[in-house]
Amino acid sequence: xxxxxxxxxxxxxxxxxxxxxxxxxxxxxxxxxxxxxxxxxxxxxxxxxxxxxxxxxxxxxxxxxxxxxxxxxxxxxxxxxxxxxxxxxxxxxxxxxxxxxxxxxxxxxxxxxxxxxxxxxxxxxxxxxxxxxxxxxxxxxxxxxxxxxxxxxxxxxxxxxxxxxxxxxxxxxxxxxxxxxxxxxxxxxxxxxxxxxxxxxxxxxxxxxxxxxxxxxxxxxxxxxxxxxxxxxxxxxxxxxxxxxxxxxxxxxxx
Amino acid sequence: xxxxxxxxxxxxxxxxxxxxxxxxxxxxxxxxxxxxxxxxxxxxxxxxxxxxxxxxxxxxxxxxxxxxxxxxxxxxxxxxxxxxxxxxxxxxxxxxxxxxxxxxxxxxxxxxxxxxxxxxxxxxxxxxxxxxxxxxxxxxxxxxxxxxxxxxxxxxxxxxxxxxxxxxxxxxxxxxxxxxxxxxxxxxxxxxxxxxxxxxxxxxxxxxxxxxxxxxxxxxxxxxxxxxxxxxxxxxxxxxxxxxxxxxxxxxxxx
Numbered sequence: 192x193x194x195x196x197x198x199x200x201x202x203x204x205x206x207x208x209x210x211x212x213x214x215x216x217x218x219x220x221x222x223x224x225x226x227x228x229x230x231x232x233x234x235x236x237x238x239x240x241x242x243x244x245x246x247x248x249x250x251x252x253x254x255x256x257x258x259x260x261x262x263x264x265x266x267x268x269x270x271x272x273x274x275x276x277x278x279x280x281x282x283x284x285x286x287x288x289x290x291x292x293x294x295x296x297x298x299x300x301x302x303x304x305x306x307x308x309x310x311x312x313x314x315x316x317x318x319x320x321x322x323x324x325x326x327x328x329x330x331x332x333x334x335x336x337x338x339x340x341x342x343x344x345x346x347x348x349x350x351x352x353x354x355x356x357x358x359x360x361x362x363x364x365x366x367x368x369x370x371x372x373x374x375x376x377x378x379x380x381x382x383x384x385x386x387x388x389x390x391x392x393x394x395x396x397x398x399x400x401x402x403x404x405x406x407x408x409x410x411x412x413x414x415x416x417x418x419x420x421x422x423x424x425x426x427x428x429x430x431x432x433x434x435x436x437x438x439x440x441x442x443x444x445x446x
Numbered sequence: 447x448x449x450x451x452x453x454x455x456x457x458x459x460x461x462x463x464x465x466x467x468x469x470x471x472x473x474x475x476x477x478x479x480x481x482x483x484x485x486x487x488x489x490x491x492x493x494x495x496x497x498x499x500x501x502x503x504x505x506x507x508x509x510x511x512x513x514x515x516x517x518x519x520x521x522x523x524x525x526x527x528x529x530x531x532x533x534x535x536x537x538x539x540x541x542x543x544x545x546x547x548x549x550x551x552x553x554x555x556x557x558x559x560x561x562x563x564x565x566x567x568x569x570x571x572x573x574x575x576x577x578x579x580x581x582x583x584x585x586x587x588x589x590x591x592x593x594x595x596x597x598x599x600x601x602x603x604x605x606x607x608x609x610x611x612x613x614x615x616x617x618x619x620x621x622x623x624x625x626x627x628x629x630x631x632x633x634x635x636x637x638x639x640x641x642x643x644x645x646x647x648x649x650x651x652x653x654x655x656x657x658x659x660x661x662x663x664x665x666x667x668x669x670x671x672x673x674x675x676x677x678x679x680x681x682x683x684x685x686x687x688x689x690x691x692x693x694x695x696x697x698x699x700x701x
Binding site: 232234235236237238239240241242243245246247248264266267270271273274275296298299300305308312313314340341344348350351352353354357370371373374375376378380383384385387388394395396397398399425426427428429430431432433434435436437438440441442444446 | 487489490491492493494495496497498500501502503519521522525526528529530551553554555560563567568569595596599603605606607608609612625626628629630631633635638639640642643649650651652653654680681682683684685686687688689690691692693695696697699701
């Protein structure tokens with residue numbers, strides 16, 4: 192008898208989001224699922240970890256799977272899962288399905304992807320999934336189907352050490368999907384605005400708002416291009432941030 | 447008359463730390479300094495941004511420089527600085543001097559480096575500085591001297607777009623420094639322990655603790671090796687997380 196796959200499911204929208212329920216639902220076909228997810232939404236938390244506060248864990252249930260809610264970040268959830276909550280190291284970590292895009296530069300701020308990066312730092316094949324829709328009634332059917340397909344492939348082939356996948360789904364139905372593209376991260380940035388307001392006591396405060404700016408809208412090998420053209424975009428990510436070409440450049444600097 | 451350099455100083459230990467005062471002190475020799483730093487310590491915050499809370503700004507003074515304290519993350523500080531607080535885009539962003547190491551995998555969790563990455567995403571040459579000492583009485587003299595030297599070089603040569611520098615100083619005096627090495631990020635991870643305790647009401651909670659594990663202690667081109675051998679380690683980082691070799695690998699997968 193072959194051992195059943197153990198799959199850790201997490202996210203950054205919290206245990207009560209529809210996206211994580213969809214992901215659990217579809218992962219239950221691939222193995223034994225354990226969910227360890229934030230108690231509260233953790234959007235924008237990147238790979239942050241909680242060092243100044245203790246963490247608490249509350250047992251729960253999501254679909255048929257054992258679940259834990261943690262009062263911390265997505266990366267905290269992954270660390271706690273690996274070290275305290277799972278019976279053994281999992282065969283796969285999946286994070287999401289996030290409500291909203293994590294393509295291009297958004298990956299740097301994403302709690303969903305922070306969890307996936309944390310997984311692969313620890314040597315576990317990891318995937319983050321995001322659907323480009325903030326609609327509370329968003330249809331996750333297409334994303335569910337392809338998430339199962341992509342996860343199956345990763346379980347079959349594995350991923351190189353310290354590498355994970357960033358999967359983004361355009362907000363279209365399955366019949367309009369043109370296919371899956373393996374892409375690179377688009378060069379771009381968020382042009383912030385900061386909405387300035389005044390509170391009833393007369394003090395100023397700011398809300399972060401902004402618009403995404405694509406530095407290379409014509410590049411057909413990028414995730415932004417793929418998504419705009421109704422492809423599912425998969426970007427393999429690495430946790431080695433070294434810019435090797437700049438090493439060579441700087442070795443010529445005279446220190 | 448040449449325009450004076452405008453230098454943004456930030457950190458993750460907060461406006462009251464000795465490290466940022468040291469950095470401001472030495473940067474004032476290179477140009478006009480404006481400080482925008484977190485009100486509270488933000489260690490472990492990675493490149494997190496605050497999306498669910500408004501931000502508030504308090505004007506302050508650090509040495510001779512105009513300073514602002516923000517109730518947010520290091521990345522929030524950088525975004526607010528660029529969009530609301532600085533008179534123009536700065537010529538340089540420096541973050542730190544952090545109390546403790548940000549070498550190897552620690553860069554992924556570092557608020558100090560989150561600020562530097564945020565700077566370079568926005569096209570500003572950016573450097574994060576860290577001294578490998580948590581001693582509240584740590585001596586910043588050597589780190590100050592070399593930070594000025596490294597910042598001068600960056601002002602002179604610039605850095606490629608979407609690239610920043612991660613500078614770590616060993617905790618030794620200047621006479622024991624063997625030199626500066628341009629390195630790559632060491633492959634490693636944090637082996638967490640999670641100290642489990644019980645509160646007075648009988649409920650469990652966990653404190654994150656852990657030990658760093660180096661996957662390649664013999665590799666002489668890494669930042670960990672350099673630091674262990676009394677070199678200053680500079681790792682150039684990029685915000686493009688794409689793992690290009692895995693793109694080629696995955697194109698052979700049959701979807």
